[in-house]
Amino acid sequence: MRGTPFPRRNAANVPEASLEQVPLLSLTSMAKEDFASAIGESFRQFGFAMVKDHGMDAALVDEGWVLARTFFALPDDQKRRYDAAANGGQRGYTAFGREIAKGASENDLKEFWHVGRDLPADDPLTATMPANIWPREIQQFQSVFRRLYAEFDRFGARILSAIALYLGLEENWFDDAVENGNSILRLLHYPPVSPNAPGIRAGAHEDINLITLLLGAEEGGLELKDRQGNWLPVVPPPGALVINVGDMLQRLTNHRLHSTSHRVVNPPPERRGVARYSMPFFLHLRPDFLIEPLPQCVDAAHPRRDPPITAHDYLTERLREIGLIKA
Structure with missing residues (x-):
């Protein structure tokens, strides 16, 4: 184990001001330990961080945006050929208005496509992960998004290394925990709405996974709920990533790092005629990983909050709650 978790204090040993x-953090202009401290503190306070200079292949990302727009522009009957309902929404297409946030009364105003991990047929984890499906209408869709999935996987590992250092763990602690995890790349489309449209595009929710890496948040609408109950906009500069803590990391840290509620609201009236596209990567623990609090996150002041549960069972529980798996 390395160091002490949650180390940030000033000379008077008092937490820094809010x-x-x-x-906005730069991955290239900070020393490794400084970046780990900064992103950990951002997660501790907000459950969110923004990172620029991340090194993801910009040309590949641009190809992904083009192909995502091309797919969502297809006629509905063509998109529905790849309906993901049969696999719990884990691979393929989920139609507009089908998903609903946990505890919400209104369905979200979005449609999306899921790309998952490819595993060999004889891998013991194959039974927990549906096979990918691919739209036949769009050349390069499969090759581009397989490569983009690998890019998110690679960058996610760098962020997990920083989190490990912040928590006082060895830098590579998460490597085995996420190997062959059921991570999902989601292509999201929020269609335009009328200038007078009320409400929100995606209801307030927390993510089930370990961390989420999001591209496309520069089109306004993403908001997080702070500790005082205020909704704060999250608008990174073009190309930067928004990263947030998921429920699995919250459980692993005994709620010392919080999975923060967030939502997507309708933009100002002058932008409501513009479609919103985003690309979140939900980075998951491996399905058979047992999620229980890290020892350094449990003490007299912070007793254990949650019982142990495997990542697969936890995911299945949430998919039922949001309506993608029928009970």
Whole structure:
């Protein structure tokens, strides 16, 4: 084990003053330990961080945006050929208005496509992960999004290394925990709405996974709920990633790092005629990983909050709650 978790203090040993917005961090202009401390503190305060200079292949990302727009522009009957209902929404297409946030009364105003991990047929984890399906109408869709999935996987490992250092763990602690995890790349489309449209595009929710890596949040609408109950906009500069803590990391850290409620609201009236596209990567623990609190996150002041559960059982539980698996 390395160091002590949650180390940030000033000379008087008092927590630093609160920030009013999520800080923008550079992956290339900070020493490894400094970046780990900064992103950990951003997660501790907001459950969110923003990262620029991340090194993901910009040309590949641009190809992904083009192909995502091409797919969502297909006629509905063509998109529905790849309906993901049979696999719990884990691979393929989920139609507009089908998903609903946990505890919400209104369905979200979005449609999406899921790309998952490819495993050999004889891998023991294959039974927990449906096989990918691919749209036949769009050349390069499969090759581009397989490569983009690998890019998110690679960058996610760098962020997990920083989190490990912040928690006082060895830098590679998460490597085995996420190997062959059921991570999902989601292509999201929020169609335009009328200038007078009320409400929100995606209801307030927390993510089930370990961490989420999001591209496309520069089109306004993403908001997080801070500790005082205020909704704060999260608008990174073009190309930067928004990263947030998921429920699995919250359980693993005994709620010392919080999985923060967030939502997507309708933009200002002048932008409501513009479609919103985003690309979140939900980074998951391996299905057979047992989620229980890290020892350094449990003490007299912070007793154990949650019972142990495997990542697969936890995911299945949530998919039922949001309506993608029928009980």
